[in-house]
Amino acid sequence: MPHATMLTASDVPRIMLAIERDDAGEWIARLDCGHSRHLRHRPPLSAMPWLLDEAERTARIGQAIECGRCAQCEPPEGLERYRSQHFDEQSLPAALCGEHRLRAGVWGRLELQRGRLGFVADAIAYRRSLVAPAVQWIPPGVTHRVVLDGAMAMQLDFARLPAPG
Template sequence: MTDPASTHGGGNLAVPRRILGFAPDAADAWIVHLDCGHRRHVRHRPPLSDYPWLGDPAARAARVGAPIECGRCGRGELPDGAAAYRTTDAFDETTLPAGLRREHTLRAGRWGRVEVLAGRLRFVMPALAVDRELAAGEHAILPPELPHHVEPLGPVRMRVVFLRAPAPDLPRES
């Protein structure tokens, strides 16, 4: 799910994510299911992409839990099917918790959306080279496990919506 309002940062940065499993596609390539909720096609086509282990079932299985880059996380794209499960109360510049003002992360597999309801808010996520101002009606996407913080820029009202991606439907033998 691409959300142009949330795509931010330094362009095409990739974020290391853990492989949960593999599923074949119709074109004889492999789809990697990642712990962030994204899926990624992986093909062994040297010299452009070098994944010789894809052709061996035991070698693929050994890669479960290993890191691989996710460009969609780097672009701040929510995984397909991500659904809200909790929303905070609205905070203003005086009630904004100290924990949101200092660097913190969301746990693995959990996403967030910072929504500015009124005023202005500074949103900072150094790993993706993000330092931007959000105005009323704007939002920023929070990928899992990436340090970030917010700072009020005068009077502000904001909230955080927490989301999670559906569990991948992986074949028993990938």
């Protein structure tokens, strides 16, 4: 049985911080991006025989699994904003137009208030042409860039997950 998960261009590997049952009794993994995802042992579509053994579950904590919600740039719940910046087409730092990424645990929220702006994250095959008013969430660790398209005004917020506990 192959145990390696094939990653496609749009998957984002995330670290499993915990594996537990949700309110419905289904197994879920809590990921370091802030998302949770269901884990199911339903062969042949989803073969995770290790899910049925407590020691094997524990051994998986700290390993990576793909997160589809990150690949869709969907923010998790409970993010706390800690910093905001404002830019227009003149003040936008050149570094944001080059490939860059946010550090682990930090989400970006780009709110385009005026004009147009491109958002490109080739690593997850994600491209969007923003037309104000528009909001684009930026997942941690995912390489991306913005593309100027004339006059614009934007607010860039940085948000992080609340400390556990």
